Amino acid sequence: MKSKDLQNILLSKYQNGDTPTKMFRDLNGGIGLRTIKRWCQMILQSGSITLSSPPGCPRLARAKGNIRKIKNRLRRNKRVSARKLSLELDISETRVRRILKSDLGLHPYKKFVEPLLSDDQKIKRKKFANWIRTNFRKEETMRILFSDEKFFDIDGVYNSQNDRVWAIGRADADKNGGIKQKRKFPQKQDGAKPNSHHLTQQWCRDRWPPNSPDVNPLDYSIWDELVNTINWNKVQSKTTLIQQIKSSFKNIRESVVFESCASFTDRLYRFCQNDGNYLR
Incomplete structure (x- = not known):
């Protein structure tokens, strides 16, 4: 226009x-x-x-000035949306996006949230992967029953939709704040026997790799599928939250469940290949 x-x-x-x-x-x-x-x-x-002054030759000079302003702003902090840059620098959002992508060669990357893993935990993750791959065939792993718990609140879930890092590639984005690490899940249990029984706890300590949601299909796939089927606009109270969660379970696609469980052994192989680091 x-x-x-x-x-x-x-x-x-x-x-x-x-x-x-x-x-x-x-x-x-x-x-x-x-x-x-x-x-x-x-x-x-x-x-x-x-x-x-009418638009003409000076426009090129202004474009160069805008490029310089955006470049200098990103040097201080790459975690900013195009909309915020537009407001802060008084440059149209359309022009900001054009400069970021065409002139600076940058792309917006979402911020990943992943567990903070120690070296000892990485070793245990590789040990678990080798144990499963040595003692179970792939078709046998499809009969494993995975269990987990998920905490929801009426505020919904963390949404990284507007949290972007402008960078020339994913690796560069990760170096400039593209990963949000978190510590192990809060120590909360509902008191159910399967959770609190000493044999269950002992098995988890001996076998299950610590701080590893990326090895449980419920964590790396199913819960995300459920969250995306919930109509958060209808969640106004604890009662409506429970209603939405119950109704949304019916909308989880079976293909997602089977594919996520089938990828379990592939993830174990990748554990060994990437030295026990977190899998996205």
Whole structure:
């Protein structure tokens, strides 16, 4: 859309009584909020938008300046959305995205959340993988019954949708804050016998690798499938949360369950290949 068209749209919205913030949202970041406020001030004073210089050659200089501003801003912290850059630097969101991708060659990467593993835990993970692969055939592992517990609250789950790291590749993103590590799950149990029985606890200590949700299909696949089927807009209380969880179980795809369990032995092989590190 040309600059003159944007000016006419903004003038019309101003005459309709729209606020600068509403104009910014309606234009989906096509113009920076600071620019909208400046244009609204022009309309208030003169009844029109009068720019000091027409678009032309200086535009190239401004583009170079914008590239430099965005580049310097990312040097301080790469964890920022294009929308926030647009607001902070007073550059349209469309132009910000174009500069990030076309001029700087960057891509937005989601932040991964993964357990914080010690060297001893990595050794135990490899030991567990070798034990399963040595003593069980693949078809036998398909008969394993996996168990787990999941805590939900009415605030939903951590959503990394708007948490991006701008980088030239995944490895570069990981080095610049693309991984959020967390410690072992909080010590909570519901008191059920399968959880608290001393034989169960002893088996887990002897066999099951610590801090390893990436080896349990419920953790690395099924819970995520369930979370994505819940209608979080309907979750307003504990009662509605329980209702949504119960109804969402019916919507879990069988193919996801079978595929996640079938990938169990493949993950064990990858444990041995990547020195016991976390699998994404």
